[in-house]
Amino acid sequence: QKEVEQDPGPLSVPEGAIVSLNCTYSNSAFQYFMWYRQYSRKGPELLMYTYSSGNKEDGRFTAQVDKSSKYISLFIRDSQPSDSATYLCATMDQGGSEKLVFGKGTKLTVNP
């Protein structure tokens, strides 16, 4: 089993829709959870960062972690064409290898 599983999509939604992006992970030692956004032919950029379980909100973006089910989500409200990108989830344990493990990414297109 891969340490982090992410549906590659592609996902296509109309402008204004609520987008839900999801990942599952297998290692219960993972404590840090990140979402990166990657535009075409660019490097990833850190979008959201959460520690342990719970929700974190930043503008139109909400990151959610459910450690009991090993499930992480990113919600985008009022999606815009500028949100069209590939979204990568990533996790890391605390005090162990401290190496980041990435999902394969979900490609999102928001249509005007």
Next chain:
Amino acid sequence: NAGVTQTPKFQVLKTGQSMTLQCAQDMNHEYMSWYRQDPGMGLRLIHYSVGAGITDQGEVPNGYNVSRSTTEDFPLRLLSAAPSQTSVYFCASSYSTARQPQHFGDGTRLSIL
């Protein structure tokens, strides 16, 4: 600030050639790392450094060397290029208390013939 700068942006090599991918950051970040990104594989960690003079292996280190003589620079060396090393390479950095990469360069697209 320029952030993380990678050079070159594109490179074509022949099998067996060697080359160095350059990475420089101007944010005084302690932690730097190299990743490769392949279709269907996601980002995989090659090598990382927690400060000048300190490097360690990541998930896929074979065929690559790194050194960290200054805080700013973290070059990646391909010793003898192989077609399996055709990939997009990203350098990343973060400040010392944050292990997760905060800033990525825009990548070097490398083709090995």
